[in-house]
Amino acid sequence: MSAEAVHAEHGLEQHVGVQYSTIEQQNESYIVGMWTFLVTEIMFFGALFLALTIYRSLYPAEFSEAHHRLDKFLGTVNTFILLSSSFSMALAVRYAQLGQRKGLIAMLLVTVLFAAGFLGVKSIEYGTKFEHHLFPGPSFDFNYEEREKQGIAEGGMAARGEEQAAVAGPIGLETNRTTGPVLEDRKQMFFVLYFAMTGLHAIHVLIGMVVMLVIILLAAIDHPAVRDYIPIEMAGLYWHFVDIVWIFLFPLLYLIGH
Amino acid sequence: MEHHVLSVKTYASVYAALLVLLVLTVVAANFNFGTFNIVVALIIGVTKAVLVILYFMGVKFGTRLIWLWASIGFVWFVLLFLTLGDYITRGSVIGW
Numbered sequence: 001m002s003a004e005a006v007h008a009e010h011g012l013e014q015h016v017g018v019q020y021s022t023i024e025q026q027n028e029s030y031i032v033g034m035w036t037f038l039v040t041e042i043m044f045f046g047a048l049f050l051a052l053t054i055y056r057s058l059y060p061a062e063f064s065e066a067h068h069r070l071d072k073f074l075g076t077v078n079t080f081i082l083l084s085s086s087f088s089m090a091l092a093v094r095y096a097q098l099g100q101r102k103g104l105i106a107m108l109l110v111t112v113l114f115a116a117g118f119l120g121v122k123s124i125e126y127g128t129k130f131e132h133h134l135f136p137g138p139s140f141d142f143n144y145e146e147r148e149k150q151g152i153a154e155g156g157m158a159a160r161g162e163e164q165a166a167v168a169g170p171i172g173l174e175t176n177r178t179t180g181p182v183l184e185d186r187k188q189m190f191f192v193l194y195f196a197m198t199g200l201h202a203i204h205v206l207i208g209m210v211v212m213l214v215i216i217l218l219a220a221i222d223h224p225a226v227r228d229y230i231p232i233e234m235a236g237l238y239w240h241f242v243d244i245v246w247i248f249l250f251p252l253l254y255l256i257g258h
Numbered sequence: 259m260e261h262h263v264l265s266v267k268t269y270a271s272v273y274a275a276l277l278v279l280l281v282l283t284v285v286a287a288n289f290n291f292g293t294f295n296i297v298v299a300l301i302i303g304v305t306k307a308v309l310v311i312l313y314f315m316g317v318k319f320g321t322r323l324i325w326l327w328a329s330i331g332f333v334w335f336v337l338l339f340l341t342l343g344d345y346i347t348r349g350s351v352i353g354w
Contacts, residue, residue: 028321035327042331046338054345076284083280087273090314097263233316240314244307251299255287 011099013227027230034234038241045245048200052193052252059186066142066190067253069134071125075254078121079246085114086243089236096232104232105219108212111239115209122202129191136192142184194253201249204242211235262319272313279306 007014007023020026056063088110095103129135133144215235218226225231283302291298312318317328 028323031320031324032327035324035331039327039331039334043334043338046335050338050341053339053342057345072284072287076280079280080277083273083276086276086310086314087269090269090272091266094263094266094269237315240310243314244310247306247310248303251283251287251303252296255283256295256299 011101011227012097012229013099013224014230015228030230030234031237034237038237041241045197045200048193048197049248049252052197055189055193059189062183062186063190066187067256069129069132069145070194070254071128072254074121074125075250078118079250081114081118081121082243082246085111085118086240088114089239093229093233093236096226096229099227099229101219101222104226105216108216108219108232112209112212112216115205115212118205119202119209122198129195134191136188136195140184140188140191142187197249197253201242201245204245208235208239208242211238262316264313264316264319268313272309275309276306279309 007016014023014026016023016026020029088107092104092107092111095101095107133139133141212235215226215232279302283299286298286302287295311328315328317324320328
């Protein structure tokens with residue numbers, strides 16, 4: 001015989017663990033545990049937001065110029081997609097709370113589709129950035145796109161080398177710290193932060209998709225683990241957090257230059 | 259903690275409000291408020307985040323312990339950004 005008490009209503013079934021006195025205490029413990037994890041996530045992303053704040057204040061002109069290279073339209077579309085996914089996730093959690101399995105599965109599928117759409121748009125954006133030599137590293141070349149438009153992209157590297165040599169001077173000393181390559185480096189810093197922040201965010205979206213797919217599979221076979229709404233509630237908290245991170249990434253990277 | 263099931267209407271209203279705020283932040287970005295560009299964007303961003311936290315994440319109907327835990331992350335965020343005090347007092351960070 002199991003020592004657990006079972007709380008069942010509608011299609012909902014909650015087993016109270018032996019370490020808990022009541023179902024209320026158990027539910028609260030799970031939610032507080034999830035929030036503890038989310039606090040560590042705030043620390044994780046917080047450091048990157050601080051870095052962005054400091055660098056944009058140090059190099060306002062270069063960051064303003066660099067941010068215009070991001071696609072505001074695609075950024076807006078992705079914000080819309082992610083806000084919609086949060087809405088469908090909220091409905092999924094609601095269905096779970098009511099013990100309605102079909103609604104839960106349907107809403108989670110919608111949420112997974114939104115998440116896939118988000119990553120699809122993101123990959124188009126990343127592809128364009130790689131094409132335009134805007135990914136940080138040895139091939140970073142802020143003016144590549146402009147030169148390509150003028151049809152002199154072939155001589156790009158050579159021209160860039162001459163430009164650098166001219167600034168560095170014959171003895172290789174930097175005479176003026178705010179010209180040529182230094183400005184290019186500052187613009188590159190914007191893209192370092194752009195890729196670090198949106199990349200880390202995209203990884204979170206991917207993990208969220210895996211979590212949702214697992215819940216969908218478990219719900220499809222009516223596994224006892226998801227007859228309790230708490231696992232879905234926790235996945236929901238995670239997903240809304242990922243949404244909140246994007247709510248701040250979008251205006252700070254795409255809309256406001258400095 | 260009894261689970262408080264919110265109505266679909268509540269969630270839909272929050273979603274509608276989030277979309278209005280999204281349009282607002284995109285439109286506002288086309289105007290130049292100077293230093294206040296970032297302030298406007300952050301006010302709208304914080305409003306959206308608060309809506310998501312209170313309703314979608316259900317903190318509004320959570321227990322006092324959940325309120326406390328949800329607030330701790332933001333206390334940490336404020337502490338983290340006090341780092342800026344160092345930059346500002348050295349004069350290397352002038353404005354936002």
